[in-house]
Amino acid sequence: MQRRSDCPITCTLDLIGDRWTLIVLRDLLFLNKSKFEEFLASPERISTSVLTDRLHKLEKAGLIEKSPYSTHRLRMTYSPTERGRTLTPVLHEIVKWGRRNFEDTVIFSAEQHAYDKE
Amino acid sequence: MQRRSDCPITCTLDLIGDRWTLIVLRDLLFLNKSKFEEFLASPERISTSVLTDRLHKLEKAGLIEKSPYSTHRLRMTYSPTERGRTLTPVLHEIVKWGRRNFEDTVIFSAEQHAYDKE
DNA sequence: CTGTATCCAGCCGGATACTG
């Protein structure tokens, strides 16, 4: 897709401004997930086709990279690149905002998330 | 739309995670725009129907409010609410990230933007 | 398990006409 303008916000949104991409990045950066099945298991229930698509786009954008973790099977682990990790502050601000604005109804799971560490 | 999960990131994305909402908020928070025509004039060329829709959604979410600025005509000015202003840090992180990652191709206009101040 | 491919309904959004 060609860029809509030269604004840094717009360019960023063209890359990660949809309903699923940042959720995958959350799983990678905060929940330390790395396998296809782990992303599928998140409560948002991303579909396999959307997950495949987003992993490809993120890899193409240089935000994640994949590497095989099994020698005799085609199994990949996905991990954020250095560049991908620089999105952490963005995600962190979103977490902070979300907690403030949805605190009345949000119930967090008991497990400790990486984004709890401040 | 019902919420996909109780994650603060997901809830926030359900509210502002699309290709247009944050651009409208950028215009409101950083470029001090307030009138329908001013939003339309942004380089991304948002369509009138999408703009109408996003203004409604933002108002319904309590992030902006509108007030008439002409007595004998139906003309509204839109301004961020206190709650809407709390999205500034999120937007600011996105600006910072976008500048770092698109610096090679991005050309900024000569005018001074509010998000330049840091 | 780790994905890919296909099908298809529904929504998004662009264009445009229209109202006050």
Next chain:
DNA sequence: CAGTATCCGGCTGGATACAG
């Protein structure tokens, strides 16, 4: 000018089947 309404093509994304 300040929006709203309508039309409609195309993309998103869910379900499912399939492949290695």
